[in-house]
Amino acid sequence: xxxxxFPYTKCSRKLTxxxxxxxxxxxxxTSSCTEKEKGSLLQFLSDLSSxxxxxxxxxxxxxxxxxxxxVTCGEDGAVTDVSLALKGLEGRIxxxxxxxAGLLRLNLSHNxxxxxxxxxxxxxxxxIVLDVSFNRLRGDMQELPSSTPSxxxxxxxxxxxxxxxxxxxxxxxxxxxxxxxxxxxxNSFTGQIPDNFCSSSSLLAVVELCYNQFTGIIPPGLGNCxxxxxxxxxxxxxxxxxxxxxxxxxxxEYLSLPSNVLDGVLDGAQIIKLxxxxxxxxxxxxxxxxxxxxxxELERLEVLHLDYNNMSGELPSALSNCxxxxxxxxxxxxxxxxxxxxxxxxxxxxxxxxxxxxNFNGRVPESLYTCSNLTALRLSGNNLHGQLSPRxxxxxxxxFLSLAINSFTNITNALHILQRCTNxxxxxxxxxxxxxxxxxxxxxxxxxxxxxxxxxxxxLLGKIPLWxxxxxxxxxxxxxxxxxxxxxxxxxxxxxxxxxxDISNNSLTGEIPTNLLDMQMLQSEKTTTSxxxxxxxxxxxxxxSLQYRIPIAFAKVLDLSNNKLTGEIPPEIGQLKSLLSxxxxxxxLRGQIPISVCNLRNLQILDFxxxxxxxxxxxxxxxxYFLSAFNxxxxxxxxxxxxxxxxxxxxxxxxxxxxxxxGSILTHKCGPASTPPPTTMATKQTDYKAAFxxxxxxxxxxxxxxxQLVLSRFLR
Ligand SMILES: *[C@@H]1O[C@H](CO)[C@@H](O)[C@H](O)[C@H]1NC(C)=O
Ligand SMILES: *[C@@H]1O[C@H](CO)[C@@H](O)[C@H](O)[C@H]1NC(C)=O
Ligand SMILES: *[C@@H]1O[C@H](CO)[C@@H](O)[C@H](O)[C@H]1NC(C)=O
Ligand SMILES: *[C@@H]1O[C@H](CO)[C@@H](O)[C@H](O)[C@H]1NC(C)=O
Ligand SMILES: *[C@@H]1O[C@H](CO)[C@@H](O)[C@H](O)[C@H]1NC(C)=O
Ligand SMILES: *[C@@H]1O[C@H](CO)[C@@H](O)[C@H](O)[C@H]1NC(C)=O
Ligand SMILES: *[C@@H]1O[C@H](CO)[C@@H](O)[C@H](O)[C@H]1NC(C)=O
Ligand SMILES: *[C@@H]1O[C@H](CO)[C@@H](O)[C@H](O)[C@H]1NC(C)=O
Ligand SMILES: *[C@@H]1O[C@H](CO)[C@@H](O)[C@H](O)[C@H]1NC(C)=O
Ligand SMILES: *[C@@H]1O[C@H](CO)[C@@H](O)[C@H](O)[C@H]1NC(C)=O
Ligand SMILES: *[C@@H]1O[C@H](CO)[C@@H](O)[C@H](O)[C@H]1NC(C)=O
Ligand SMILES: *[C@@H]1O[C@H](CO)[C@@H](O)[C@H](O)[C@H]1NC(C)=O
Numbered sequence: 001x002x003x004x005x006f007p008y009t010k011c012s013r014k015l016t017x018x019x020x021x022x023x024x025x026x027x028x029x030t031s032s033c034t035e036k037e038k039g040s041l042l043q044f045l046s047d048l049s050s051x052x053x054x055x056x057x058x059x060x061x062x063x064x065x066x067x068x069x070x071v072t073c074g075e076d077g078a079v080t081d082v083s084l085a086l087k088g089l090e091g092r093i094x095x096x097x098x099x100x101a102g103l104l105r106l107n108l109s110h111n112x113x114x115x116x117x118x119x120x121x122x123x124x125x126x127x128i129v130l131d132v133s134f135n136r137l138r139g140d141m142q143e144l145p146s147s148t149p150s151x152x153x154x155x156x157x158x159x160x161x162x163x164x165x166x167x168x169x170x171x172x173x174x175x176x177x178x179x180x181x182x183x184x185x186x187n188s189f190t191g192q193i194p195d196n197f198c199s200s201s202s203l204l205a206v207v208e209l210c211y212n213q214f215t216g217i218i219p220p221g222l223g224n225c226x227x228x229x230x231x232x233x234x235x236x237x238x239x240x241x242x243x244x245x246x247x248x249x250x251x252x253e254y255l256s257l258p259s260n261v262l263d264g265v266l267d268g269a270q271i272i273k274l275x276x277x278x279x280x281x282x283x284x285x286x287x288x289x290x291x292x293x294x295x296x297e298l299e300r301l302e303v304l305h306l307d308y309n310n311m312s313g314e315l316p317s318a319l320s321n322c323x324x325x326x327x328x329x330x331x332x333x334x335x336x337x338x339x340x341x342x343x344x345x346x347x348x349x350x351x352x353x354x355x356x357x358x359n360f361n362g363r364v365p366e367s368l369y370t371c372s373n374l375t376a377l378r379l380s381g382n383n384l385h386g387q388l389s390p391r392x393x394x395x396x397x398x399x400f401l402s403l404a405i406n407s408f409t410n411i412t413n414a415l416h417i418l419q420r421c422t423n424x425x426x427x428x429x430x431x432x433x434x435x436x437x438x439x440x441x442x443x444x445x446x447x448x449x450x451x452x453x454x455x456x457x458x459x460l461l462g463k464i465p466l467w468x469x470x471x472x473x474x475x476x477x478x479x480x481x482x483x484x485x486x487x488x489x490x491x492x493x494x495x496x497x498x499x500x501x502d503i504s505n506n507s508l509t510g511e512i513p514t515n516l517l518d519m520q521m522l523q524s525e526k527t528t529t530s531x532x533x534x535x536x537x538x539x540x541x542x543x544x545s546l547q548y549r550i551p552i553a554f555a556k557v558l559d560l561s562n563n564k565l566t567g568e569i570p571p572e573i574g575q576l577k578s579l580l581s582x583x584x585x586x587x588x589l590r591g592q593i594p595i596s597v598c599n600l601r602n603l604q605i606l607d608f609x610x611x612x613x614x615x616x617x618x619x620x621x622x623x624x625y626f627l628s629a630f631n632x633x634x635x636x637x638x639x640x641x642x643x644x645x646x647x648x649x650x651x652x653x654x655x656x657x658x659x660x661x662x663g664s665i666l667t668h669k670c671g672p673a674s675t676p677p678p679t680t681m682a683t684k685q686t687d688y689k690a691a692f693x694x695x696x697x698x699x700x701x702x703x704x705x706x707x708q709l710v711l712s713r714f715l716r
Contacts, residue, residue: 033065036099037079041065043096052088052111078102085109085131093132095120105129109157112136117158123148123175131157133183140165141172141189148175159185159208166191167214177201185210185232192216193233198225206230210256214238218257223248234258234281242266247273258305259284268292281305283329288312291335296321307331307354315341324349331356331378338362339384345370356402357381369394380404380428387413393420402428404454411458412439419446430456430478438462438484447471456502457481464489464503475521476500480559483507488560490515497521502559504583511567512560512584522556522576555580561607562586569613574599581605585631593618593632602626609633616640617661622647633657640670 045055058068066073072081079100089111097106098120106121109131116139121130123144130153141163153176167189173179177200189212197204204225214236222228223245234256241264252274263286272294283305291311296318307329314337325347336359344350344367351373360382369391375398385407398421408414411433418424427450438460444467453471456478463486464479474495480502487510488503499521556578565587574596576582582600585607592615593608604626613635622645630646631654638660641647655661662670
């Protein structure tokens with residue numbers, strides 16, 4: 001038998017090959033496209049202003065348009081699919097595609113198509129999936145006349161374009177009675193959310209209308225959408241309460257209405273009807289009242305966002321029954337009582353708990369420490385007290401911890417415990433642990449992944465402790481507003497990643513150590529920081545774009561203000577080329593302003609005020625184009641104020657308290673002997689003003705680190 005085996009296999013292969021040939025020869029004649037269809041496709045191509053090489057590709061593939069890139073035909077040779085996403089297409093979409101009578105699916109997403117969306121496509125008698133998302137289409141969506149027969153369209157994705165005008169709200173949706181998915185997010189539609197989406201059919205499962213300018217209320221008619229699973233209408237201007245009818249859409253899994261002006265209370269009797277909810281996002285509205293007990297019946301709930309509302313009262317203990325919860329965000333409400341109302345040990349999947357800015361009191365519940373997957377915990381801005389439990393060390397995945405603005409005690413204990421959370425990269429403990437001693441013992445170790453440490457405003461006594469020198473990955477260190485004494489340690493330069501150092505408002509003495517001016521991160525020419533935006537498991541910015549975790553990186557900052565530093569400003573200060581903000585104000589520094597300060601080309605903020613500086617203000621400071629805030633008041637400076645550049649924008653008060661200064665903006669005019677040097681900058685005024693405006697807004701776009709408000713003092 002053995003010798004027969006080989007030829008047999010060979011034979012069967014041949015057979016398969018023949019079968020395949022047969023199949024192809026049967027299929028291909030029927031699937032070659034008609035001249036008319038070919039014409040429609042070529043018309044589409046020729047109406048583009050840039051085809052991204054598509055014409056060449058189609059030419060290469062021969063005369064049968066069914067063989068063309070991105071084109072698929074059915075058995076009868078009619079074009080069924082045109083799939084040309086991400087092809088670099090530019091120009092208008094021609095209505096000729098509407099002539100493809102058998103077209104079922106059209107995908108033109110992620111191109112740079114402009115102009116309007118031809119009505120022929122939206123009202124096509126054949127298309128079931130139309131995706132033109134992520135283009136630059138503009139204009140408004142015309143209403144389909146009621147005389148239009150029922151349309152087959154099931155998926156309409158027109159999101160992320162530049163559409164404007166009133167959103168169709170009447171006959172269109174009656175005609176589109178097969179629609180299952182509608183995505184019109186990220187445009188500039190106005191008007192109301194249609195009340196009649198489901199008046200003639202109820203197949204609609206997904207409605208996404210986020211990031212538009214919709215006004216009016218949440219329409220009660222949505223309650224008739226019995227198949228609705230996803231409703232996302234966040235970031236509009238919707239007002240009013242949640243209509244009771246909405247809760248009839250009992251299949252809803254994803255209800256997301258953030259950043260509107262909705263109000264009213266969460267009606268417990270209604271909310272339990274949505275027993276399929278997985279995500280509930282009502283953040284950034286004006287909801288008030290208590291979180292209803294019945295929330296515990298939402299067993300599938302994974303994500304609960306009620307942040308930035310006006311919710312009050314205690315947490316319902318029934319929340320413990322939502323055992324699938326992964327994310328809880330209650331930040332910025334008026335919730336009160338003890339967190340221990342909730343038994344967190346029944347929430348094993350919990351990854352994020354954010355209760356920033358509420359009125360919670362009592363202790364951190366022990367049950368929280370059983371949530372071993374917890375990665376981000378923000379308890380700041382409450383009235384919590386007590387010592388940290390050793391069990392927090394069990395949270396091995398914890399990367400972000402904020403205990404700031406509370407009344408916790410025993411910082412030594414806290415640090416000893418937290419060093420066991422080896423993944424911690426952000427630790428914010430400011431405005432708590434008040435009046436204690438800065439732990440200085442050598443037992444504090446670990447923290448090998450710590451990138452951000454804030455211990456501001458705790459009135460801590462003691463010195464800048466040596467254990468900080470062991471935090472090899474530290475990038476931001478904030479020890480401001482304590483009562484630290486002693487000198488600035490020389491080891492600070494060993495922190496090779498440190499780019500943000502704020503030790504202001506302490507009682508530090510001695511000279512500015514030259515080691516400080518060897519800080520590597522402040523010397524590189526690059527202004528971009530190395531701080532990985534993903535460091536912050538929770539958003540720490542209160543800026544214009546809250547939806548992003550980090551709009552732009554933190555600025556490079558050196559703030560030594562309000563201490564008792566003496567001696568001269570070392571000329572090596574000119575090495576810190578990437579500094580954006582340098583503040584040495586309110587110390588006892590003397591001597592001249594080193595001319596090397598003029599090398600700090602990226603400076604936006606320079607404050608030397610309230611020292612004992614003498615001599616002249618270096619004239620070349622006028623070449624710091626990005627300087628937007630400058631203050632040398634209350635020193636003993638003399639001579640002419642630099643002229644031109646940003647100096648034309650600074651006010652008198654920036655120079656006050658220096659009787660020997662003279663200049664055109666001061667009452668003390670300079671004599672002929674001290675005419676300021678002419679500057680080439682003055683003529684380029686508009687250029688640098690524009691550059692400055694960009695830099696300025698970039699910097700201030702950073703906003704406020706909300707736990708700490710560390711940057712707020714720059715914003716006064
Ligand atoms: C269209 O194509 C893009 C890119 O391939 C894809 O992400 C998208 O899901 C497609 N749209 C539809 C409706 O399938
Ligand atoms: C457009 O929406 C449809 C339906 O939700 C989706 O399948 C498709 O992926 C979306 N297109 C893009 C480019 O994301
Ligand atoms: C909104 O649309 C713009 C332009 O198409 C796009 O760059 C941006 O990523 C979109 N935003 C979202 C959240 O999809
Ligand atoms: C809807 O559009 C938005 C913006 O383009 C996009 O982020 C989202 O993923 C889309 N949703 C679906 C289901 O395609
Ligand atoms: C919902 O459907 C019912 C029955 O079809 C109808 O009477 C009612 O008017 C509809 N509600 C809205 C708000 O469209
Ligand atoms: C929020 O709702 C309260 C009533 O609970 C109302 O007095 C207040 O004006 C609303 N605020 C906004 C910004 O709509
Ligand atoms: C917050 O809700 C309370 C009632 O719980 C109401 O008296 C107060 O006006 C609301 N505050 C705002 C700012 O809407
Ligand atoms: C959680 O659910 C169980 C069973 O459904 C119920 O007996 C219990 O009262 C609920 N717990 C809370 C705190 O509501
Ligand atoms: C927060 O709630 C407390 C009662 O718990 C109340 O006294 C206080 O006025 C509320 N604050 C706001 C801003 O609504
Ligand atoms: C914890 O997280 C890991 C990894 O993300 C996951 O595999 C595991 O199921 C989670 N545990 C629980 C209880 O959710
Ligand atoms: C603070 O914590 C340390 C270390 O855990 C402990 O030895 C000390 O007794 C605590 N101090 C107070 C006042 O509880
Ligand atoms: C500044 O110097 C003068 C004398 O040179 C001295 O009297 C004064 O105390 C100094 N001020 C500060 C704040 O050090």
